[in-house]
Amino acid sequence: MRRKVFAIFSLVFIITLAFTGLGLNIKPKFINFHEKNVVTDAATTTAENRTIQTKLKRWGYYNGAIDGIYGPQTRAAVRYFQQKNGLAVDGIVGPVTAAALGMTLSSTTSSQSSSDLYLLAKCVYAEARGEPYTGQVAVAAVILNRVENASFPNTISGVIYQKGAFTAVTDGQINLTPNETAYKAAQDALNGWDPTYGCIYYYNPATATSSWIWSRQVVVTIGNHVFCL
Amino acid sequence: MSDILDVKSTSKNIREKESKESILKSNSQKNKKSNEYLQLNGVLNEKNNERIHNSNKNKRKKSRVITALSIATAVLGLSTIGLGIGFAITDSQAMKYKTDLENVYQSNFYSLLDNINNLETKMTKILNSSSSTYQRKTLLEVSKNASEAEIAVASLPFSQSDIDETVKMVNQISGYTSTLADTLADGGSLSSEDFETLEDIEQSVVSLKNQLNEFANRIKDDYSIIDSSMDIDTNSNAFSRLLTSLKDNDVEYPSMIYDGPFSDSVVLSQVKGLSGNKITKSEAKQNIEKLFKTATNIENNGETNGRFETYNFTVKNTDDEMLYVQVTKIGGHILTISGAGKNGKENIDIEKAKTIALDFAKQNGIEDGAVVWSDSIGNDIYLNIAPQSQSIVLYPDLVKVKVNLTSGTIVGYDATSYFTNHVERNLSKGSLSLSQAETKVPSKFTVISSRYALTPLDYNREVVCVEVQAHDEGNTYYFYYNVESGDMENVLKVIETDNGNLLM
Structure with a gap:
């Protein structure tokens, strides 16, 4: 009996190890930080989600909370609605489903055509998502100030992807999907807002390791970041 | 007599009896002992049996341990092979990625080298030419070479603090030469100071060029930019040392004073519009x-x-x-x-x-x-x-x-x-009227409105213009005409994006 258990155990162990060995070569292929967010999947705004939820609740397809979050419950309700109304069942409120719901979607959220805004929002989200709103605007402004500065590359992508310039790029967090706040902050910076007045560096005094950065002229502290020239 | 006999016999009997009893007793004791002996024997036997049993058990245990050990060895062996294969595949993939990346870096390095080489040659041509048309054309090429060199150097895996001076140098060369080209396009000519600055730039570019070419020779011998970039903090990195040499003033380059892209004057623009007392x-x-x-x-x-x-x-x-x-x-x-x-x-x-x-x-x-x-x-x-x-x-x-x-x-x-x-300005609307400006818009456009506007042009330059808004096939444009000369200074196109409108 024991021997059997032992034999089975060792067999499982061998197989596991063998697969771990093989698995190693699959893993490094994708160090993937994509957190596919259901809200962006659905491509509807919080306000629109609320309308969808209200309508579906009124018609008896949905019995969750009207919270504007396109979660699994809302998705299931949309699928149910689509099924009942002879629409393509995908759980996503596109133009056709929206029309069937008696609403029109705002065009502003359908896609991002400005790659600069997208890149900037990505970097802001990865670098400063825990920071106050102004701190996020400031990070975006620093990136744009670098584009203008002679000592840095002359494009947003050049600045963001410069070797070692941003830790969030080095460790892959740059590939997280930015949230709405990050987009707003990036848009503010593109429209000229700069609460740092020309800063080209920032650091977190609690975690900064480079002694060189401490020698820069500090302009302002916003949230956890010190912005300097 | 009989009584005595009887007694005697009785006593004899008793003795006999006693002796018999004692024999019996001793017998029984003997028996008991032999029983005990037997019992002891039995125990010993049992113990013996147990011992035999135990030794059998031990033998079985041993064989089980051997089996377990051999299984464990097999497991370890197999897993080592599995891991080995896994690592081998991972390693070969990592090598492939490394090679791919190394190739990208090498390509960037050669692009940097080419652009610096071309830039230097063209600089000498400008210095030895007196034709403003040729100067202008070549200045624009230099500007393009410099900006491509900037892209290449910024794409190399070195920290910003190592390469910032190199990036700054090529950026400013690019900005300076394009500003000079603009001056020539507006009918101006290069001053003797401009020539001096160009000569200084050429000197510093030669120095950078020589270092880069020397480096290119080293790359031929199995040099890896990636490996080199790994020991970036130990100061043993030849490549970043090459680029930092600009910083340590081994290569001197002139300060370029101009109103154009990347000039220091733009970055350090002064605050002109604040007035009042200091408040608490x-x-x-x-x-x-x-x-x-x-x-x-x-x-x-x-x-x-x-x-x-x-x-x-x-x-x-x-x-x-x-x-x-x-x-x-x-x-x-x-x-x-x-x-x-x-x-x-x-x-x-x-x-x-x-x-x-x-x-x-x-x-x-x-x-x-x-x-x-x-x-x-x-x-x-x-x-x-x-x-x-x-x-x-x-x-x-x-x-x-x-x-x-x-x-x-x-x-x-x-x-x-x-x-x-914001300062108090003395502005003049010049000689260009709104309606005159509207006629300057190409005929395919439909004019919508016009007004006077002080427009920031280039860098640190403000010009009063007539701004004409016009339509063409659903696109909106803004045209700017200088009120003094009547020349067109700028065109902006409204680009509708998903998020609103952009002015380009």
Whole structure:
């Protein structure tokens, strides 16, 4: 009996190890930080989600909370609605489903055509998502100030992807999907807002390791970041 | 007698009996002992049996241990093979990635080398040419080489602090040469100072070029840029040492004084529009209270000590609106407000938002403002307001206001440009009338409107122009004509994006 258990155990162990060995070569292929967010999947705004939820609740397809979050419950309700109304069942409120719901979607959220805004929002989200709103605007402004500065590359992508310039790029967090706040902050910076007045560096005094950065002229502290020239 | 006999016999009997008994007793004792012996034997036997049994057990145990050990060995062996295979595959893949990346870096390096080589050759040609047409053409090529060199050097895996001087040098060469080309295009000529600066640039480029070429020879011998970049902090990295040599003044390059892209003068532009007395923190707070009468909480949040000096505050305006407000120490003006507006049903329309924005600008000293641009994104609308003077729109003094269409409140304000540029100006509308300017627009466009505008051109240059808005096949354009010369200074195209409009 024991021997059997032992034999089975060792067999499982061998197989596991063998697969771990093989698995190693699959893993490094994708160090993937994509957190596919259901809200962006659905491509509807919080306000629109609320309308969808209200309508579906009124018609008896949905019995969750009207919270504007396109979660699994809302998705299931949309699928149910689509099924009942002879629409393509995908759980996503596109133009056709929206029309069937008696609403029109705002065009502003359908896609991002400005790659600069997208890149900037990505970097802001990865670098400063825990920071106050102004701190996020400031990070975006620093990136744009670098584009203008002679000592840095002359494009947003050049600045963001410069070797070692941003830790969030080095460790892959740059590939997280930015949230709405990050987009707003990036848009503010593109429209000229700069609460740092020309800063080209920032650091977190609690975690900064480079002694060189401490020698820069500090302009302002916003949230956890010190912005300097 | 018989009695005696009897007694005797009896006693004998008794003795016999006793002896018998004793024999019996001893017998029984013997028996007992033998029993005990047997018992003992039995125990011994049992023990023996047990011993035999035990030794059998031990043998079995041993064989089990051997089996277990051999299985464990097999497991370890197999897993080692498995891991080995796994690592081998991983390693070969890692090598492949490394090679791919190394190739990208090498390609960038050779692109840098080519561009610097070409740039240097063209510089000598410019210095030895007297034809302004040829100079202009070649200056533009140099500018292009320099900007491509910048892209290449910035793509190499070296830290910004190592390469910043190199990047700055090529960027400024690019900006300087294109500015000189513009001067030539406008009918100007290169001054003797320009030639001196160009000569100095050429000298420093030669020095950089030689180092790069020497380096290229080293790369031929199995040199890896990636490996080199790994020991970036140990100062043993030959490549980054090459690039930092610019920093240590091994290669000197001239300061280029020009009004063009990447010139130091643009980065260090002075604040011209701030006036008034220095105020205290509490006075600054009072200024915010005057503007945000509904604010429930205003807290000081540090200071800014840069180009502008400000007191910073966080302002809780409505329940879920937090604003960050910066008030200038000189004059106590609101310089910037930033905040994220909330989402929800839009309660005000764009016209109402414009009124709110203009009113807010007026409270902050922009008396005769005009909304020159608006752009709505989500629930927020950005409104650019330009002050006017003698019915000329002053674009350099733009203030930007962000209004939330749900709450109808100000969620953003930026007067940086206003306080940087706003001065008393003596402006003239020149000789170009609005209708004259409209006729200058190419005939395929439909003119919509025109007005006078002070326009920021290039760098640090302001020109009064007639701004003509025109349509063509659904596209909107803005044309700018200089009121003195009548020349076209600029064209802007409105690009409609998913998020609103962009002006390019």
